[in-house]
Amino acid sequence: LPSLKVTVKNSLSRCLDKEIQRWKEDKEPEKLNGHFQSELLGIFVIQSIYSSQKRAEDISKAVGEELSRRLLKELPAFLRSYRDAFEDFKEKSKKHTYYKPILIANINNCCNFRDYTEKYVAEKEDSKADILSTLTDIENSGFDVLLQQLFAQLKPMYKKFTENKWDSSSEIMNEIIKTTSKHISDFKTLKDPFYHAIVEKIHARLVKEYIVRLLKRKVSLKTPAQQQTLAQHISKNAADLEAFCTSNGSQATWLNSALPKLAEIIRLQDLGAIKIEVATLATTYPDIRKRHLEAFLHIKANLSRSELKSILGYLADSTASTQPRAPLFSSINVS
Incomplete structure (x- = not known):
């Protein structure tokens, strides 16, 4: 079990490093059904956790349940690292050609993690609230930047009403x-x-x-x-x-x-x-x-x-x- 947990932890870490490298490339994120996405991150992370759970369940139901509990602690930790990396990109890469599309792709990424958590993480698990709270942080942080320019442009227009x-x-x-x-x-x-x-x-x-x-x-x-x-x-x-x-x-x-x-x-x-x-x-x-x-x-x-x-x-x-x-x-x- 410990070795499986370490394997998952390492693969999640590599996955995030790859994603951060992708943000640095001068490329627009791909679109799927008209939405910017970088879904490989969500899919790979969820698959890593899910396939490890399945392997453990093949050994025995008790082993599967024990590993599930341990792996569930890895997802909040991974998402906190993801949030920190996203904040870093947000602050330091404002001049990136595809700054806004990358922000949007990362907000969209939260969908996969949210769906997985709602579906597979039990309400009684402490990690559920932790995961959803971190996802909300990422989403709201992205929204704030996307809306900054619009709200700044609107301020002087509204002043005209009283003027x-x-x-x-x-x-x-x-x-x-x-x-x-x-x-x-x-x-x-x-x-x-x-x-x-x-x-x-x-x-x-x-x-x-x-x-x-x-x-x-x-x-x-x-x-x-x-x-x-x-x-x-x-x-x-x-x-x-x-x-x-x-x-x-x-x-x-x-x-x-x-x-x-x-x-x-x-x-x-x-x-x-x-x-x-x-x-x-x-x-x-x-x-x-x-x-x-x-x-x-x-x-x-x-x-x-x-x-x-x-x-x-x-x-x-x-x-x-x-x-x-x-x-x-x-x-x-x-x-």
């Missing part, structure tokens, strides 16, 4: 959508689960950045007519954003009501109706806090101090302690 006080907001939204669309087409080389994951991250960022602009206290409107006009702009932008994200495969439907609900609070003038809408917003997005709402209500300059206090108090009463499915407001800092 122009929402005049020409449709043109600004079209510019945001056009820029995002160019990047999304590059991400089609990700395997489907990862493509959906990255599109959901983009969807969340697009909604979040819009909310950030609404909380900047740069716009203060005194008349209901002015507020009505702003609410219409926001509703139109929200509809365009939702249509774009949905058409590109976003399944993050939980994000779709945030901007329409905020638009409705701006549109409404009856204090009771505003409170009901605030309560609904807080139920849907339980991570919204008083500081967010207070910054947002700066837009409604016709609210008296006592009305503002009353609305803010209502939020405190209605905010549930339930954790949101994913953070939206809690990731927004209010100055």
Whole structure:
């Protein structure tokens, strides 16, 4: 058994060395069904473990089970080495001709390891959570780099909303959508689960950045007519954003009501109706806090101090302690 375990460990190590060498070559990763892949790594690693388990089982069931336990400890260790090598490539090879395709191929690699782990590693095994956590690290680390450029390009575009006080907001939204669309087409080389994951991250960022602009206290409107006009702009932008994200495969439907609900609070003038809408917003997005709402209500300059206090108090009463499915407001800092 020890010799089999050492054999597997050595072959996994050689396999990773070969993979690292492949990253250094000036070659684009191969594509399979339109997705960048370097699947030999996953296939070879899994085969090494699987064939060794089978050989041990041929000796006896007890030997097979014992070796399986030992080999299962090798996979998390291998994946941690893989993650470290991937991080090293990510940091030191930014000028590589095929930098992004290689990142995408490595994210796609996680699919084989994930499928194998879900199928063959028992829930009670400590190594299962360890393996899945390391794979998530690799995937998210790759996503962060792939999205860096897009998010940097979007920042100044979103600033135009407050700079122009929402005049020409449709043109600004079209510019945001056009820029995002160019990047999304590059991400089609990700395997489907990862493509959906990255599109959901983009969807969340697009909604979040819009909310950030609404909380900047740069716009203060005194008349209901002015507020009505702003609410219409926001509703139109929200509809365009939702249509774009949905058409590109976003399944993050939980994000779709945030901007329409905020638009409705701006549109409404009856204090009771505003409170009901605030309560609904807080139920849907339980991570919204008083500081967010207070910054947002700066837009409604016709609210008296006592009305503002009353609305803010209502939020405190209605905010549930339930954790949101994913953070939206809690990731927004209010100055």
